[in-house]
Amino acid sequence: MNLKREPGLVVSAAFHVLALGLSAGALSSPKPFNVQVESLPVEILSPKEFDQITRGEKTAKSVTETKAARVEKLNEIETPKPDAAPLAKQDVVTPTRVNTPKPQPQDDRAEDEDEIEDKPKPAKTTPQPQPKVAEPEPKKPEPKPEPKLAEAKPEPKPEPKKPDTKPEVKKEPAKPEPKKLDDIAKKLNELPDTKAQKAVSKPASAQENAKPFDASKVAALLDKREPSRTASTGRQVQTTASLGSATGTAAKLSVSQRSAIDGAIRDHLSSCWNPPYTAGADKLNVRVRFALKQDGSLEAQPQILNTNADPMFRAQAESALRAVRKCSPFKLPAEHYAYWQNVEVNFDPKDMFGG
């Protein structure tokens, strides 16, 4: 067998598997990335403008986006169609986003939503990724086959081609793209919806075989691979259904949009939270989880997740529950309900009781 004579290959493959495995493990439950700073050059559109943009036009070229996973990514790595950056850029700039095939109005908006990943109407007015489509290229490395959680590293340039074609495709596809996109879209269509971002870069077949490898069943595995592939990107946070609302414009949120929503919740809770200022209380953190209805009011009673034998814990926990109840209803953008419907807060007074 060749392997004997090429031990290096075995060693190399083993290390690759190990590296991939480790990175998968590390990435499989990523901590939310609180990225506060985005260095993407952005074009700021008002939510209305953006909405108009993302609504698309009936006459726009409809790109058969592969049902890209409507991915509510935790870490926005989308490559807003890096390729054809310059062109995309221009397109983006002009509010007529013809390119953005977000067929909102058309068929499944949901799907497209994802592609765009910028939330069509980030209530928070974070500059839609759309506008930055061009720029971000460098940012979104996402398609990297390796699940690179890293927020879009600029590798993009080399990638751009690929990534663009990915599900993003829809969005920015600058004129020049369309052709390419179509091709790619077709290819993507073959792939089990989306996620494939990375799939694109990697040979599709490889992805298909992602599951534990069984030589004799590769073909069978091919088909089964799809579902897991969704998860495998590591950026996939939600399944389709959760993305966006039926009428919403984009379900995917960029990092800045997410952090804007997080910040709104945090600031609001901060104003409602009134922990008893007692000695030793600064060491007692309280974790609370609550679910919200679409109108921002509490769906059910908030729950305390942690316990602590300290006699003061109960009073601190109750003050955290009071804060959540007092803050309800929360004023959050309804179109991103899927993102904020479940909230977990760690009330940590460690910095509050100075002295």
Added chain:
Amino acid sequence: MKRFCLLAALVVGFGLLGGAKPALALVQIDLTKGNVQPLPIAITDFSGEQGVAIAGVITNNLKRSGLFAPIDKDAFIEKNLGLDSTPQFASWKVINAQALVTGRVTPQPDGRLKAEFRLWDVLEGKQVTGSQYFTKPDNWRRVAHIISDAIYERLTGEKGYFDTRVVFVSETGPKARRIKRLAIMDQDGANVRNITDGGELVLTPRFSPSSQDITYMGYAGEDARVYLMDLNSGRREVVGNFPGMTFAPRFSPDGQKVVMSLQQGGSSNIFSMDLRSRTTTRLTTGSALDTAPSYSPDGRQIVFESDRGGNTQLYVMGSDGSAPKRISFGEGAYSQPVWSPRGDLIAFTKRAGGQFGIGVMRPDGTGERMLVSGYHNEGPTFAPNGRVIMFFRDPGGEAGPSLYSVDISGRNEQRIPVQGYASDPAWSPLLH
């Protein structure tokens, strides 16, 4: 085969990736900033005779603690809320109350008074706690203090300190001829009662942990002596019969010993005396002035002031006198140390740069910070929950001193409204 293996490796790799679970849609937030504000609470007048007075004492206690902001009664929307009705929470939410107290006082056929209360969580719309107490009608104030403690504990998690008393030196008369008497009062300044008649000079009264005895220093003739007095009977006795003068007595946490300083010649040393056997033990030696001892709450250590190093500083030693160690190192003179009942802090008086202040530090001497500072502040004593310190302040001139309290963060300084002048406070343990 080779290619196969390579492919296998890649597939396995992707398989691992594929195994990653999709994350749940969950916004996760770390909140480290809130409002350090008193909790808005509505205390309705209790029904029944003395109901209004009891509600008034509770309101005053909670407000003075600095942790609660009682809402003005005039703002209440729902009026005449009885103890047994469920409140209309919406109307309390509107005025921003987060907690609500209702109550009732009912005379019993046997002459006692029954006092009941309920504490409600307005936002959750549920009762949090409730209790009833039976007592003599004259004791309605104590019931109000006990209810205040119950509310305080439930909402802050800390033990309360309202059902306590403070023994102090009440001063009357012109500055040149002040008459000093031992007096005792409720911690809110009510119910002041004199314990001695003013015939002799009295200083530094201190409570026993059982709170039925106090120890203090009195001058009988020219000699200063440490006395024990039973508050209930009024009987008093001299603690030991030492040659020389005895000062600054304090009880041990188990109430079995009194520790004090004895001056002989030009120096003073610390002695402890077992109250049952009346045996005394010398704890410090040397020719310095060692005085003002105070036990740690576990009884194993004693903090005291000494000028053995030059100017007066604080030292901690074992309760048997072993291994004294200096813990204060700042500029100035440190004196009158007292160990918090929580064990986490030592409060002291510090004189530096012409100012007198009250400060706290950890028992190892770190974390020193001043709580109040000014022309004059001295004589700290801790509330039994270790959160509030009472002290006295003399403004100078012809006026006399007054009692003040401040919490250990330095916030919420309050004057204790006592008639006349007052100094040397000492806080009792919780009475219940």
